[in-house]
Amino acid sequence: MSVHLDHIIRVSPQNGRPIVNDVSLTVEDGSFTALVGPSGAGKTSLLRVIAGLDGHQGGTVSIDGARVDNVNARDRNIGFVFQHYALFAHMTVAANIGFGLSIRPRRSRPGRAEIERRVAELLELMQLSGMGSRYPHELSGGQRQRVALARALATEPRVLLLDEPFGALDPVVRRQIRGWLRDLHERLGLTTILVTHDRQEATELADTIALMRHGRVVQTGTAQQLEDTPADPFVMEFTGDVIRIPGRIDRGLFVADMPDIRAFAANAADGRGEVLIRPADIRLLPDAGSAMAWLRQTRGMIGTYDFTTGTQTLRFETVIPAGAAPIIVNCALDISAGRIAQGDGWIERQETGVAQPATPQSTGP
Numbered sequence: 001m002s003v004h005l006d007h008i009i010r011v012s013p014q015n016g017r018p019i020v021n022d023v024s025l026t027v028e029d030g031s032f033t034a035l036v037g038p039s040g041a042g043k044t045s046l047l048r049v050i051a052g053l054d055g056h057q058g059g060t061v062s063i064d065g066a067r068v069d070n071v072n073a074r075d076r077n078i079g080f081v082f083q084h085y086a087l088f089a090h091m092t093v094a095a096n097i098g099f100g101l102s103i104r105p106r107r108s109r110p111g112r113a114e115i116e117r118r119v120a121e122l123l124e125l126m127q128l129s130g131m132g133s134r135y136p137h138e139l140s141g142g143q144r145q146r147v148a149l150a151r152a153l154a155t156e157p158r159v160l161l162l163d164e165p166f167g168a169l170d171p172v173v174r175r176q177i178r179g180w181l182r183d184l185h186e187r188l189g190l191t192t193i194l195v196t197h198d199r200q201e202a203t204e205l206a207d208t209i210a211l212m213r214h215g216r217v218v219q220t221g222t223a224q225q226l227e228d229t230p231a232d233p234f235v236m237e238f239t240g241d242v243i244r245i246p247g248r249i250d251r252g253l254f255v256a257d258m259p260d261i262r263a264f265a266a267n268a269a270d271g272r273g274e275v276l277i278r279p280a281d282i283r284l285l286p287d288a289g290s291a292m293a294w295l296r297q298t299r300g301m302i303g304t305y306d307f308t309t310g311t312q313t314l315r316f317e318t319v320i321p322a323g324a325a326p327i328i329v330n331c332a333l334d335i336s337a338g339r340i341a342q343g344d345g346w347i348e349r350q351e352t353g354v355a356q357p358a359t360p361q362s363t364g365p
């Protein structure tokens with residue numbers, strides 16, 4: 001089932017400020033979407049609006065093309081698992097899983113034998129066979145989260161909402177459960193939306209990533225798209241390592257404040273600016289300046305360099321130039337593969353890999 005959000009607004013019940021601010025998002029049927037972003041960005045709030053647990057003051061939520069704004073949570077056919085959505089401690093694992101079915105209105109409630117069959121099926125699917133009679137405190141953290149997932153899936157929802165479901169697990173279990181979850185998503189043909197802080201988790205699991213900040217979706221796309229063509233400096237920093245190099249635009253050139261960084265063409269008005277660049281895109285140019293680059297560590301073709309000019313040092317990891325000695329004297333940096341920012345936005349969007357015209361070496365401000 002697809003989920004479509006159209007200009008959703010939710011305001012804080014306390015102070016009327018927008019918590020979700022004009023969010024439009026389409027989650028395709030059968031897709032796996034990760035909602036990522038800093039704390040307080042509105043990810044949980046958006047998930048709760050989709051689930052129908054919280055109301056919204058503007059916009060519409062549609063599931064499979066039908067508006068569900070006035071449909072209560074129980075009737076949306078959505079399963080959800082929250083990090084702190086605890087299991088019922090006094091109930092066995094089997095009773096926890098079957099709970100959603102057992103409280104259905106009499107008309108739609110399956111018989112006891114049918115519930116038992118469904119629970120057994122889910123226990124097997126979750127690799128928890130034989131654990132139905134245990135109590136939650138007799139399980140590991142990873143097993144408990146799988147029971148929570150089983151409970152969410154018992155009513156056969158087609159949409160699954162997961163809010164940091166693995167946050168409390170140790171990293172090894174977390175990685176194992178990831179692969180297993182993706183597999184489950186495929187096998188059951190689910191449409192899944194996962195809230196996570198973990199960039200790696202989002203990249204591994206999701207087809208689409210929606211990055212949120214201040215109640216808005218800043219950019220949606222594959223992990224690769226967000227990394228390669230970030231909509232703004234915030235997205236670039238969120239999606240990978242970035243080095244910021246301050247400078248200015250001077251008559252069509254970006255001139256770094258730090259000497260021995262090559263100026264390059266910048267199609268923008270004169271003023272302050274900053275280059276944001278992935279460390280791996282920085283190029284060391286031997287015999288092109290007066291700086292010194294000292295190779296601190298190597299990892300295959302990649303080296304960690306301290307690039308020193310005057311009293312300033314820049315540390316970054318990049319490709320070791322062919323035949324370079326561990327200490328390169330008289331070198332300069334090429335940062336023309338970066339993007340130039342001013343405040344929260346780009347002042348110029350450059351495509352990486354496009355050759356820049358040869359320009360004179362910067363001599364600083």
Ligand SMILES: Nc1ncnc2c1ncn2[C@@H]1O[C@H](COP(=O)(O)OP(=O)(O)OP(=O)(O)O)[C@@H](O)[C@H]1O
Binds near residue numbers: 012014037041042045
């Ligand atoms: N019921 C509420 N009443 C008032 N403010 C709320 C309520 N729920 C959330 N907020 C506020 O809305 C903003 C978004 O919160 P939300 O929990 O959705 O963010 P988040 O991106 O999920 O953050 P985190 O990653 O820390 O869980 C925060 O500023 C939060 O304080």
